[in-house]
Amino acid sequence: MSSLVAEMSSKALKLNIPLSVQLDLTYRCNERCIHCYLDHDDHGEMTTAEIKGLLDQMAEAGVFYLTISGGEILMRRDFFELLEYARARTFSVKLKTNGVLIREKEAARIRSLGVEYVQVSIYSHRPEVHDAITKMPGSLEQSIRGMRLLRQHGIHVIMANVLMRQNALDYSGVKALAAELGAQFMLDPTVTPMMDGDRSILNLNVDEAALREVFQNEALVGNVEEFCAPPLGPDEEALSALPCSAGHTACYVSPYGDVYPCVQFPMPCGNVRRTKFVDIWRHSPQLNEVRSITLGDMPSCSKCVHGGSCTRCPGLAYLEGDMRGPSYQDCEKSFARTGVPSENLKARKASGSRAHIQLIQIQGLQPASRPLMSEVSENASLSA
Amino acid sequence: MSDKRYIARSTAIAARVLGDEMMIMSATDSTLFTLDELGTVVWEAADGVTPLEEIVANEVCTRYDVSEEVALKDVESFVEALVRRGLLFLSNEPIRQTNPQGDSA
Numbered sequence: 001m002s003s004l005v006a007e008m009s010s011k012a013l014k015l016n017i018p019l020s021v022q023l024d025l026t027y028r029c030n031e032r033c034i035h036c037y038l039d040h041d042d043h044g045e046m047t048t049a050e051i052k053g054l055l056d057q058m059a060e061a062g063v064f065y066l067t068i069s070g071g072e073i074l075m076r077r078d079f080f081e082l083l084e085y086a087r088a089r090t091f092s093v094k095l096k097t098n099g100v101l102i103r104e105k106e107a108a109r110i111r112s113l114g115v116e117y118v119q120v121s122i123y124s125h126r127p128e129v130h131d132a133i134t135k136m137p138g139s140l141e142q143s144i145r146g147m148r149l150l151r152q153h154g155i156h157v158i159m160a161n162v163l164m165r166q167n168a169l170d171y172s173g174v175k176a177l178a179a180e181l182g183a184q185f186m187l188d189p190t191v192t193p194m195m196d197g198d199r200s201i202l203n204l205n206v207d208e209a210a211l212r213e214v215f216q217n218e219a220l221v222g223n224v225e226e227f228c229a230p231p232l233g234p235d236e237e238a239l240s241a242l243p244c245s246a247g248h249t250a251c252y253v254s255p256y257g258d259v260y261p262c263v264q265f266p267m268p269c270g271n272v273r274r275t276k277f278v279d280i281w282r283h284s285p286q287l288n289e290v291r292s293i294t295l296g297d298m299p300s301c302s303k304c305v306h307g308g309s310c311t312r313c314p315g316l317a318y319l320e321g322d323m324r325g326p327s328y329q330d331c332e333k334s335f336a337r338t339g340v341p342s343e344n345l346k347a348r349k350a351s352g353s354r355a356h357i358q359l360i361q362i363q364g365l366q367p368a369s370r371p372l373m374s375e376v377s378e379n380a381s382l383s384a
Numbered sequence: 385m386s387d388k389r390y391i392a393r394s395t396a397i398a399a400r401v402l403g404d405e406m407m408i409m410s411a412t413d414s415t416l417f418t419l420d421e422l423g424t425v426v427w428e429a430a431d432g433v434t435p436l437e438e439i440v441a442n443e444v445c446t447r448y449d450v451s452e453e454v455a456l457k458d459v460e461s462f463v464e465a466l467v468r469r470g471l472l473f474l475s476n477e478p479i480r481q482t483n484p485q486g487d488s489a
Contacts, residue, residue, distance in 0.1 A: 008418070011402055017402065062402065088395075090400065
């Protein structure tokens with residue numbers, strides 16, 4: 001993170017401002033990806049007017065970064081009306097799409113509306129692999145066509161590659177495809193549970209050997225020695241540190257108006273159809289509980305040697321039954337990265353259980369009723 | 385053509401007040417800028433129809449203990465820097481913008 005972005009985040013944290021929001025416009029989708037964490041039926045999406053009202057409220061609350069995602073965003077007929085409305089309220093907008101429905105007209109319109117970047121999900125450079133994951137014949141070809149059009153209009157495109165057993169060998173090919181298209185490549189090695197708590201899709205996650213190979217790939221992680229260095233254990237500063245931005249400077253809003261700390265942290269905190277966005281942000285007991293947790297409050301992680309360097313996701317921990325507990329998937333990643341087992345993995349090994357994980361039934365998914373100026377540039381890469 | 389100068393915010397930007405500062409991001413290259421309190425005053429007054437000299441007299445000199453001459457010089461160099469980065473438009477005619485990309489009529 002650049003120093004100016006870090007400074008802004010720190011200031012937002014101090015002022016209790018939701019700097020970043022992901023807003024899913026719909027869960028409907030034209031693809032049926034095998035690893036998707038969503039249910040694709042429409043349970044009563046917010047109307048155009050409701051979303052515009054929410055955008056007004058979010059601008060007033062200080063939201064700067066707005067990620068518009070889904071489902072497939074272009075399944076909403078009012079997508080461009082909403083995007084134009086958001087840009088007129090000067091959000092920095094990022095779009096997530098599968099790119100299938102992007103033609104010349106859509107690419108030109110996205111360009112004219114000045115979005116920061118468009119992220120397109122690509123699972124393989126081989127149609128037989130990608131299309132088998134999306135369950136949509138021809139989808140790779142159509143997504144690539146969409147990305148080419150976006151690039152021709154000079155739009156920053158990120159090619160996001162979720163790693164799973166089905167495409168474990170293909171990330172180098174996807175990276176080469178991204179380079180050919182002039183897109184940025186981003187690899188995500190984690191398949192997450194479904195929003196309703198169903199964990200069956202976790203068996204799509206790659207095994208430890210494949211994870212280790214990714215973490216040892218210099219082209220992906222940079223300095224391998226540094227990236228895979230043995231952990232030093234949390235120091236005093238780490239123990240008082242906040243786990244991540246979820247609920248602190250960021251949150252997620254579903255197509256039904258439900259507010260969660262993050263898209264991967266499905267703990268209902270309120271609904272914008274019943275309560276003003278800013279009131280949920282400031283006064284939700286759930287968000288305030290999330291905000292109160294530091295590493296020092298986590299019984300297992302605070303004693304773990306990975307405590308200061310782990311990518312622990314509080315949302316995944318919540319889905320495992322305890323948001324103050326470890327996230328088994330992140331324990332596995334820390335082990336694959338360094339070869340050093342976490343406290344949680346050691347305890348599981350000692351008790352002989354691999355993963356006695358509690359199923360959490362998620363509620364709230366039903367329809368709700370200085371000098372003047374300084375500067376920096378931003379970048380992103382591996383999401384580990 | 386008048387001898388007055390007008391400034392207007394580009395709409396190819398993202399912007400938000402954060403405390404006493406303004407965050408601005410260029411939509412063309414994602415460069416992030418922050419403006420301090422005085423910069424924010426000028427930015428918010430850049431409506432395309434109020435002459436620059438009026439902005440200095442009414443918005444800057446009324447808030448800060450500074451002469452119009454000194455303030456105008458400071459604001460001119462600030463405006464110049466923002467124009468160079470495509471964040472502001474400067475014209476001898478009033479500027480009317482029509483869409484979020486910043487096209488002006």
